Amino acid sequence: MEDCIFCKIVRGEIPASKIHEDEDTLAFLDIHPVAPVHFLLIPKQHIESLSETDSTHQQLLGKMMWLAPRLAAAQGCQDGFRAIINNGRIGGQEVPHLHIHIIGGKNRLPAMIRYD
Secondary structure, eight states: TTTTHHHHHHHHHOOOEEEEEOOOEEEOOOSSOSEEEEEEEEEEEEEOOOGGOOOOGHHHHHHHHHHHHHHHHHTTTTTTOEOOOOOOOTTTTOOOOEEEEEEEOOOOOOOOOOOO
């Protein structure tokens, strides 16, 4: 997709602090980190959201889930991390390209959902 910021990063048109790249995926540091470790893992193929996936994406999605803990550990998350996929407007997705936020650090992350 021509105007997608993540596609531009994949094509090398926009710089990013890459921490992993292979033929299918790219991982890079978030430019607005919310924790000491915060990076994004994206497919190189433009897929707008998790809702836009189909059976042809199963291997790619599995690869991304397999990579997430390995990349998190390599970034210093030995005692856990959070993996977040925002999906669509209601889910808070800001960039229309499937991506997983990997967030962690040395301290326990705050609760995401409050129970009243």
